[in-house]
Every structure is written in C-alpha cells, then in structure tokens.
Amino acid sequence: MTSNRFTRNKRLHRTPPVCKAPPPPYPPPYPYPDHPMDILTIPGARLLATPTALPRGDAIPVLHIIPQPNFQWIRARSQHALGPAFNVRTALAHNLNGLAVRLIASSVRMVTNHAFAASATQIIKAAIACPQIQFLNVVHSNTNHMIHWPKFNDELGQLLHQTRILTNLHVATPDVNSTWNETGYPRAFLWPNPIMLPLDPKPNTPKRPAIAIIGRADWAKAMPAQLAAARIVQNERNVKVFLTLHPSQPDHPAIIRTTQTLGLKVSRQPWMELGTLWHWLHANVSVLLQPSFAETFNYLTVDAAAVHVPFVGSYAIQHCPPAWQVRDPNNAHEIAATALRILANLRVQKTIARPLAEAVAKRNNALYLWEHQRILNLPRANRPPAALSHLPTMVAEAL
DSSP states (O other), rough: OOOOHHHHGGGGGGOOOOOOOHHHHHHHHSOOOTTTTTTGOOTOOOBOOOOOOOOOOEEEEEEEEESSSTTTHHHHHHHHHTTTEEEEEEGGGGTTTTTTHHHHHHHHOOOEEETTOOOHHHHHHHHHHHSSSSEEEEEEEEEEHHOOOOOHHHHHHHHHHHTTTTTTEEEEESSSTTTGGOOOOOOOOEEOOOOBOOOOOOOOSSSSOEEEEOOOGGGGGGGHHHHHHHHHHHSSSEEEEEEEEEETTTHHHHHHHHHHTTTTOOOOOOOOOHHHHHHHHHHOOEEEEEEOOOOOHHHHHHHHHHHOEEEETTSSSSSSGGEESOOOOOOOOHHHHHHHHHHHTTTHHHHHHHHHHHHHHHHHHHHHHHHHHHTTOOOOSOOOOOOOSSSSHHHHHHH
C-alpha cells in the first residue's frame, strides 16, 4: 500500500493558527431573546457586564426602532443606563406595517427611531396619530449619511420642519458639532449615547503585541491611512495586526487589495457582538486604531478602554486623551508614531484606559436618563448633570 506523504506528516497540511473570538451567543437568525442582557451571555467568557437592574412591574415602556438586527446592542446599553424605572424594547424596521395603529393599542410612552430605520413619513404620521407618545429621531452620523445616503437630507429636512409643529416630535444627534439650534430648530438637541461596561478585568498583555483595526471600509474611518500605519508599525516591531470590517462589506476588495500592496500581514476577524468583543479585545489586543475623520461618538474606543486597551484616536473623538490623539487622520506616520509610543509604555497606558471609560460612561448615562425624564416630563433635577469638559483630573494627570 502506497502511503501519502501528507498522511505521514500531518504538519504539512495544518492551517496556520488564527486567534478566534468565542462564538457569538445566538447565531442568526435573529431576534435575540426577551431578556435585554442575554446578548452578553457567552459560554466560557470571563467578562460580564456590570449589573443591570431589571425593569420593575410599573416600568415605563419605551420602544427603539432599529434598522437591522446588529443594532440590538442599543437595547442592552439603553436598559443599563435607564435602570429599572424603564422597560426597553426593540422593533425591526421591516416589521413596522401599521405602526400608528399598533402604538395606539400599546402602552408605549416613547419611541426612539435610530438612523432613519422608520422613514420620516412613517414617524410623522405616527406622531400625529399618537399625541400621547413622544417620538425621538436619533441621527447617528451626519457626515457619513450625507455621503452614502443622498436621501438623508430629505428625511432630516422633513423631521426638522415638523419639530416646529408637533410638540411630541424631537430630533437629536450625538454629534457635538451640530448647528441645528443656531439654524432655526431649537427643539433639536445633543443626544448622549448610553454606555454599558464589563466588570473591571485585570489588565492583560498579550504575549505578542497586537494592534486592531475595526470599522467600516469608508473614507470617514481613514482606513487607508490606518493600514499604512499598521505596516509601518510592523516594520518597527514584531506586532500582529487584526482587521475586522463591518458586516455590510466584510470583504471590501479595495481594502483587501491595499493590504496586499502594502505587504501588510493581517489576521482577519469577523464582526463581533458586544460581549464577544470585550472578551476578544481583552485577550488579544494591545492597541486599537480609530483615528477617524468624522465621528459622532465612537463606541469602540470606550469598549476597548473598558477592558484596559488603549486606542489611537483623533480630534473627532471628544473623549480621546491628548497623548492618544493624532492631529491628521490621513497621516500614517503620525498614527504609527502614536501607536508605537503607546506600545513602548503599554503597562502605564493600560491603567489609564479603564478610568477613562468609567468617566465617560458615568457622564453619558446620567445625561441619557435626564433627557428621557425631560422628554417624558418626569421628576428630575432642574439642570442636566454637568458634562465633563474633557477628562477626569486623575486621568489627565496620569497622561
């Protein structure tokens, strides 16, 4: 019997080892289970979310309309920020037939429409039919929407105009550069994104330094500069580079071709749900790259900092510490130099990261709850919680 050389030596046909994240808790199809925290239940994961109080029996029902299933994380974050006095539910955009009729028959007090999941016409009709319900439209990314979805301006214009007429219709954005108030729409306002953190893990340093690039393959994320910066860092140090692209374009040909042209060795990672992301970042990543041209907030930087992973950010990310910030997101040399400085003093930088995430979460969640109380005319403090001008003193001094 003739033996095959591949059979004799199994090492010849082994695939290279790849660092994989734990499997997601509930693979598609969606939806997720009823408990808003079930999204974070990961078999074998060491990181758990900070405790969230379950809704009380008399909790105020609020509904979030989301454009696609991977927006389910907003429910867990929102429930965590609002606490037991609210009961947060979600509905997918394609299940909105007869929205007004269904809302009239429900006990929902407030509807939050994310990223034009429901059209402006649908929301305006529902607001007219249901004056007892408050309707909030959250615009998550002005610049990106205007470039990618030309219909964005028409939808936003309709909603802004109707806020002058309907007292139960609101428009908000996390974009601190919004000018709606100054341009004739006083009932549009700044919206604080809710944040949920994992329990504080001990800082972990991977055996081999690693940087991660996570995001959409578009101009606003400065993806070409990030890839070039990663190649420069690889030239300087023996670092591993992880690349995770948004599921809307997980194999973007231009991005893949760029990595090949640069000679950049990357380990591809799939898009991850929140709990899986925490676990993977903590176990495998030294520095996260997020030097974007345009951001309304950037959740990824807070999620990384929450597990003691520092990040390279830009002026567009309001909570980015100066030592981690690049002035020009298109400058690969500056991105690489910043990443190398962080890697050179990684132990100290990791101790800075978690306090930063906790400070941002405390600020945003307090404002998030206060805005709900204001819109629903519930008892609250006369003034909103004071916003942090930049960073808590302890973090600023450590930098």
